Amino acid sequence: MAQYTYFGKRGELRVIGNTTDGTGGKYYFKVAFVGMDFSVAGGRPRPDEIPVMDRGVLTSAAHHIQGPDTPIIAPVQVTWTCMIDNTTNRLNLRRVLSNPDRESPWSVGGQTFTNTNGTSTQRNGYGSAISTPLPYDPDHDRLHVEVLWQGDPASGATGNDDWGLKMNEVYFQPAQQRITEAPEAVRLNVTGFIYGPISGITAFGAGTDVS
Secondary structure, eight states: OOOOOOOGGGEEEEEEEEEEOSSSSEEEEEOOSBOSOOEEOSSOOOOOEEEEOBTTBOOTTOEEEEOOSHHHHSOEEEEEEEEOOSSSSTTHHHHHTTOTTOOSSOEETTEEOOOOTTOOEEEOTTSOEEEOOOOSSTTOOEEEEEEEEOOOGGGTOOSSSOEEEEEEEEEOOGGGOEEEEETTEEEEEEEEEEOSOEEEESSOOSEEEOO
């Protein structure tokens, strides 16, 4: 197989709820017409290393102590841009982004969506696995997001070398979603806040597309 780099034309992005599809997966919305501008940190931050000096002097007694775990649960930003079309994205894209109109039931593509709040775990400063804290706001609905870049078949890729990221418990604050008009398209600039872990993937999780 020839060496190649991943590129945006062969990428796919999914927003995933917590409703099971009856076949071992979850319902998801595949975001169409995404601009090639997806951006996110490579992982979650860890607690700060706080230096302790000997009366302000660097001596052999100087050392570090661990700061608070606050950075671990502080949200990490993810952004991308997509264009609004008259069928796939016109209604469902806005609906899937944390249900801004508070519809009940929360329906996307004819299927009921539920949030993923509190379904992931993170490691605290001591390395122990702790459930991601639930939000205080009852209207705060988080979802999982997966993005995958496929190998280039023109270079001999077989589908066994895809690469991407899974972001757990992403909240799309309604006021952070920006609609911008341009001569060739109306765009939605999406901003999400990741409260759960960020991990690498080589394939999408099982699920059913509702887009």
